[in-house]
Amino acid sequence: xxxxxxxxxxxxxxxxxxxxxxxxxxxxxxxxxxxxxxxxxxxxxxxxxxxxxxxxxxxxxxxxxxxxxxxxxxxxxxxxxxxxxxxxxxxxxxxxxxxxxxxxxxxxxxxxxxxxxxxxxxxxxxxxxxxx
Amino acid sequence: xxxxxxxxxxxxxxxxxxxxxxxxxxxxxxxxxxxxxxxxxxxxxxxxxxxxxxxxxxxxxxxxxxxxxxxxxxxxxxxxxxxxxxxxxxxxxxxxxxxxxxxxxxxxxxxxxxxxxxxxxxxxxxxxxxxx
DNA sequence: GACATTGGTCTCAAATAGAGACCAATGATC
DNA sequence: GATCATTGGTCTCTATTTGAGACCAATGTC
Numbered sequence: 195x196x197x198x199x200x201x202x203x204x205x206x207x208x209x210x211x212x213x214x215x216x217x218x219x220x221x222x223x224x225x226x227x228x229x230x231x232x233x234x235x236x237x238x239x240x241x242x243x244x245x246x247x248x249x250x251x252x253x254x255x256x257x258x259x260x261x262x263x264x265x266x267x268x269x270x271x272x273x274x275x276x277x278x279x280x281x282x283x284x285x286x287x288x289x290x291x292x293x294x295x296x297x298x299x300x301x302x303x304x305x306x307x308x309x310x311x312x313x314x315x316x317x318x319x320x321x322x323x324x325x326x
Numbered sequence: 327x328x329x330x331x332x333x334x335x336x337x338x339x340x341x342x343x344x345x346x347x348x349x350x351x352x353x354x355x356x357x358x359x360x361x362x363x364x365x366x367x368x369x370x371x372x373x374x375x376x377x378x379x380x381x382x383x384x385x386x387x388x389x390x391x392x393x394x395x396x397x398x399x400x401x402x403x404x405x406x407x408x409x410x411x412x413x414x415x416x417x418x419x420x421x422x423x424x425x426x427x428x429x430x431x432x433x434x435x436x437x438x439x440x441x442x443x444x445x446x447x448x449x450x451x452x453x454x455x456x457x458x
Numbered sequence: 459g460a461c462a463t464t465g466g467t468c469t470c471a472a473a474t475a476g477a478g479a480c481c482a483a484t485g486a487t488c
Numbered sequence: 489g490a491t492c493a494t495t496g497g498t499c500t501c502t503a504t505t506t507g508a509g510a511c512c513a514a515t516g517t518c
Binding site for chain 3: 489490491492493494495496497498499500501502503504505506507508509510511512513514515516517518
């Protein structure tokens, strides 16, 4: 019933199976998209296709280097499509594939949790700062 | 309607608001728990309280250093409770707080997506490896 | 003729993660 | 009764990752 119980059961199951990177989808994908930028980039593309420089402006403090790297990895994993127009200067447009679009649902769940519980987290931090 | 549309709308909204770390819940929380270990630790605790060494054994390749650091941060954010029994040797038990438990639902969504779409991701990687 | 724009790459420095030694006190083992 | 493992960490040193910023070539704009 409970999501907690279901999650706990899944974890025990992974444990029993050895739970290494190659076989465990969760470990594998969390290692890839569980970084600071991937989810943000996916959220940015959720609204529609965007050019490289538009993404760079939308994500204020990602460096070009990391943006390139993140997009390349998402492309390799089949979540993002890269479309190059060989004009001069070049125009490169990124968009979600259908696989990428399917990720919007769980990501939205995460986002909604964050918005709903941000205050509680801030409060916990404040309590702890005071105790120290 | 669509999760993708909803997510896109949220993103545009953050953009309009400036979207910095301090004010944006998603940026803020993604910076904290969006690392390789936090979600795994939370999943491990979903099944019930566990001791430090049990967690270390359950998460095969996290170093003690990172496990300590991750647990401390989750504790600071109010997701995890740390209970120290001053025996010798000490016994320290970690468990989810109710805030931590509430995170199980979105996390489960993520896990289910990963399980459902792992094959598609592997296929995308294989296609790309072949093209190169 | 100078300057900005495009989508990157390259180099170097800074921050972060990982490996493994070490700790003190106790209980089990030999 | 000496040795060994266990507890929950910390500390140091090294390896990996990240970030900042210069640079690129060709074109359009002022």
